[in-house]
Amino acid sequence: MVEEKPDHPSRRSFLNTLLGISVLGWMGSVLFPIVEYFKIPPRKDDEPTSVVAASLKTLKPNQGVIFKFGSTPGILIMSPDGQLRAFSAVCTHLDCTVKYRPDLQKIHCACHGGMYDLNGQNISGPPPRPLTPYKVVQRGDDVIVSKA
Amino acid sequence: MKRTLMDRVLDWLRPRLPVDAAIEFAEHKSVPAYKGSVWYYFGGVSLFLFIVQVTTGILLIMYYQPGLQTAYESVRFTVVHVRFGWLVRSIHTWSANLMIFAVFVHMFSVFFTRAFRRPRELTWFSGLVLLALCLGFGFSGYLLPWNTLAFFATKVGTAIVATTPFIGKGVMEILRGGKDVGAETLTRFFGLHVAIMPALFTVILTVHLTLVQIQGMHEPHEWASAPESEKRRMPFFPNFILRDLLLWLIVLNVLAILAVMFPWEIGHKADPSAAAPLGIKPEWYFLFMYQALKFFPGKILGLDGDAVGVVLFAIGGLLWALVPIWDVRLPEGARNRVVTYVGLVVVLAIIVLTGIGLS
Numbered sequence: 001m002v003e004e005k006p007d008h009p010s011r012r013s014f015l016n017t018l019l020g021i022s023v024l025g026w027m028g029s030v031l032f033p034i035v036e037y038f039k040i041p042p043r044k045d046d047e048p049t050s051v052v053a054a055s056l057k058t059l060k061p062n063q064g065v066i067f068k069f070g071s072t073p074g075i076l077i078m079s080p081d082g083q084l085r086a087f088s089a090v091c092t093h094l095d096c097t098v099k100y101r102p103d104l105q106k107i108h109c110a111c112h113g114g115m116y117d118l119n120g121q122n123i124s125g126p127p128p129r130p131l132t133p134y135k136v137v138q139r140g141d142d143v144i145v146s147k148a
Numbered sequence: 149m150k151r152t153l154m155d156r157v158l159d160w161l162r163p164r165l166p167v168d169a170a171i172e173f174a175e176h177k178s179v180p181a182y183k184g185s186v187w188y189y190f191g192g193v194s195l196f197l198f199i200v201q202v203t204t205g206i207l208l209i210m211y212y213q214p215g216l217q218t219a220y221e222s223v224r225f226t227v228v229h230v231r232f233g234w235l236v237r238s239i240h241t242w243s244a245n246l247m248i249f250a251v252f253v254h255m256f257s258v259f260f261t262r263a264f265r266r267p268r269e270l271t272w273f274s275g276l277v278l279l280a281l282c283l284g285f286g287f288s289g290y291l292l293p294w295n296t297l298a299f300f301a302t303k304v305g306t307a308i309v310a311t312t313p314f315i316g317k318g319v320m321e322i323l324r325g326g327k328d329v330g331a332e333t334l335t336r337f338f339g340l341h342v343a344i345m346p347a348l349f350t351v352i353l354t355v356h357l358t359l360v361q362i363q364g365m366h367e368p369h370e371w372a373s374a375p376e377s378e379k380r381r382m383p384f385f386p387n388f389i390l391r392d393l394l395l396w397l398i399v400l401n402v403l404a405i406l407a408v409m410f411p412w413e414i415g416h417k418a419d420p421s422a423a424a425p426l427g428i429k430p431e432w433y434f435l436f437m438y439q440a441l442k443f444f445p446g447k448i449l450g451l452d453g454d455a456v457g458v459v460l461f462a463i464g465g466l467l468w469a470l471v472p473i474w475d476v477r478l479p480e481g482a483r484n485r486v487v488t489y490v491g492l493v494v495v496l497a498i499i500v501l502t503g504i505g506l507s
Contacts, residue, residue: 040230
C-alpha cells in the first residue's frame with residue numbers, strides 16, 4: 001500500500017467528491033423538471049382585454065352589477081348621479097368578491113367588513129389598497145369595460 | 149475520534165427510539181449469494197417503480213380535471229402546455245407498464261424458487277393482493293385521459309366483469325356507476341385510482357415489507373442440506389442496498405430514455421356515440437385473458453361461453469394463489485416438480501396468448 005502524504009487528498013476522498021458532484025447533478029436533473037412543472041402556463045382564453053359588462057337598459061343609478069372579466073369578477077357601478085365606474089371586484093384584503101351597497105352608497109366586502117368609496121378607495125376596514133380601476137366606455141346601450 | 153453529525157443525531161434519538169436494536173438488525177441482515185440472487189432485485193425494482201408512480205401521479209393530479217368535458221382537455225393541456233408535462237405523463241405511463249412487468253417477474257421468481265413456502269405464505273398472499281391492486285391501477289388509470297381506446301377498453305373490460313355468474317352485473321354497475329360507461333365511471337375510476345387503491349396499497353405494501361424483514365430473505369432449498377461453509381451471504385447494508393440503488397438509477401435512466409424516445413400518445417377524445425374503431429385491445433397485461441376468452445365459443449353445454457371462461461380464470465387464479473397449500477414437500481433430496489411444471493405451463497400460456505393477442 002502506498003503511503004499518502006497527509007496534505008494531499010487521498011484517492012478515496014477524491015472519488016467521494018466526484019460521487020457527491022454526480023449525485024448533486026442527478027438530483028438537479030430530477031428536481032429541475034419538477035420545479036418547472038409547477039409553473040402554471042398562461043391560458044390564452046383567460047385574459048380578454050375588454051368585455052361587455054352590462055346594458056344601460058337594465059342598469060339604473062345607485063346600482064352595481066358584478067360581471068365576469070375573464071376568470072375574475074369585476075364590478076360596474078352607476079353612481080346616484082349617473083356616472084359609470086368599474087373596478088376589479090376582488091377585495092384587496094383577502095380576495096373575497098365585493099358588492100355595491102345602495103343603502104350605504106359604498107362598495108362593501110362581506111367577508112371582513114372592508115369598505116371602499118365610489119372611486120374604489122379603501123376607506124374603512126382591513127383592505128390595504130384601493131380596488132384596481134377599469135376603463136369604462138359606452139357604445140350604444142352597451143357598457144364596455146377594459147383594463148386601463 | 150471526532151463526533152460526526154450522524155453520531156449526534158443518533159445520540160438524540162437513542163433515548164426515544166430503539167436505535168441500537170435497529171442498527172444491530174441492519175448489521176445482521178443478509179442476502180444469500182448464489183446463482184439465483186438476481187431475482188431478489190425485482191421486488192426492489194417494483195418498489196422503486198411504485199415510488200416513481202406516486203411521485204409522477206401526484207404531479208399529474210395538479211393539472212388533471214375529471215369530467216366528460218375536462219378530462220381529455222386537461223391531459224392535453226398538461227402534455228402540450230405545462231413545462232415537462234409530456235415527460236411526467238410519459239414517465240407515469242411507462243413506469244406503470246414496467247412496474248407490472250417487474251411485479252410479474254417478481255411473482256414468478258418467488259413461485260419457481262418456492263419462496264412462498266412456510267413460513268412465507270402470508271408474504272405470498274399479500275404480494276398477490278398487491279399484484280391485483282397493480283392491475284386495478286392499470287385498468288382504472290387507463291380510462292382517465294378519456295380517449296377512444298380507453299373508453300372502449302373500459303366498456304369491454306367492465307362488460308367481461310358482468311359475465312361473472314350471479315354477482316357480475318351488480319359489480320359492473322358499481323364499477324360503472326350506472327348502466328353504461330360515462331361521467332360517473334370516470335369519477336369512480338379517478339377516486340379508485342388516486343385515493344382508494346393507493347390507501348389500500350400502502351397498507352398492504354407495509355405488511356408485505358414488514359413480513360420480509362421479520363422472516364429474512366428466502367434461502368434456496370438446496371441450502372437446507374448444505375454445510376454452513378458452502379453458504380455464501382452478502383450483507384444487506386451496504387453491499388446489497390448499494391447494488392439495489394445502482395439498479396434503481398439504471399431503471400430510472402431506462403425510464404427517461406423510453407419516455408423521451410417513445411412518448412405515449414394521448415389519442416382522440418372519446419365519443420360515446422361513435423362506433424368502436426378497429427384494434428380495440430386491452431393493455432398488454434390483460435391481453436392473455438382477453439385472448440383466451442376469444443377462444444371460448446358463445447355457448448358451452450348451454451352455458452354462456454364468456455361466463456365459463458371467467459369462472460375458469462377465477463378458479464385458475466385461486467389455485468395459483470393457494471400454491472403454498474397444495475404444494476407438498478417431498479422428503480429431502482426429492483424435488484417436487486409439479487410446481488415447476490404448473491409454473492412453466494402458465495408462463496408459456498401467458499407468452500403465447502399475449503403473442504397471439506399482439507399480432
